[in-house]
Amino acid sequence: MKRRCAALAAAMLVPRMALGAQAPRSQHAMVTQLVGTTQVTIVYNRPSARGRTLFGKGGVVPWGKVWCPGADTATTIALSRDMVVAGQTLVFHIPYPGEAQDALRLKVKPQPGGGAPFMESLAFYFPAADSERALLNLQWGETIVQVALAVK
Numbered sequence: 039m040k041r042r043c044a045a046l047a048a049a050m051l052v053p054r055m056a057l058g059a060q061a062p063r064s065q066h067a068m069v070t071q072l073v074g075t076t077q078v079t080i081v082y083n084r085p086s087a088r089g090r091t092l093f094g095k096g097g098v099v100p101w102g103k104v105w106c107p108g109a110d111t112a113t114t115i116a117l118s119r120d121m122v123v124a125g126q127t128l129v130f131h132i133p134y135p136g137e138a139q140d141a142l143r144l145k146v147k148p149q150p151g152g153g154a155p156f157m158e159s160l161a162f163y164f165p166a167a168d169s170e171r172a173l174l175n176l177q178w179g180e181t182i183v184q185v186a187l188a189v190k
Contacts, residue, residue, distance in 0.1 A: 063088075064109035069162050074169040074189050077118040084159040085109035085178075092179040093148065104143075107160060107176055122188040148181045156180055 064083040071078050085108070091097040099105045107113050120129050128142045160178040167173070171188040 062110065065159065067161075069164070071164040071167050071172055071174075073121070073167055073172045073187060075119075076121060076189050077116075078121070078164075078172070078174075078187065079116045080113065080162045080174075081116070082108040082113035082160070082162060083110045084161065086159045087156075087179055093181050107162075107178075109160070120190040122190050124185050127190060144185065146183045146185065148183050154180065154182060 062083070064085045066081075067084050068079065068081045070080075085098075093099050094101050115128075117128065120127060122128070123142060124144050124146070126142055126144070154177065156179060157177045160176070163175050163177070164172050165175055169189075171186065174185045174187055176183045176185075
């Protein structure tokens, strides 16, 4: 009995990686920004370029197609109050109703990185924020999509 317990204890101490489990290729991430007193939190998984063409014909994300940025699971945005996102009101605290009833769907125009460094893994960040508005950037590779946020 003691040998079984010792073997079980030893097996429990072996890291999962050593047992053949693999770390996910897309790492989990979260970014939070206060805009005035409104908290904006984005939770997502970060796919990596890994030498692939990211956008356009033959890319991971073809132009003109709906894309939920992130990997493995849906990217979420949580607001502590209603906000205006790219000119459209987004109400806080509503459950996801399904694609046919998306809370918000934006048509955006990506911009080239303009000298920005290549971003290997997808990233959301806030390059500017004050008490009334913020800019939210999504960047992957050399492509940046910028969305304006404003307190309602």
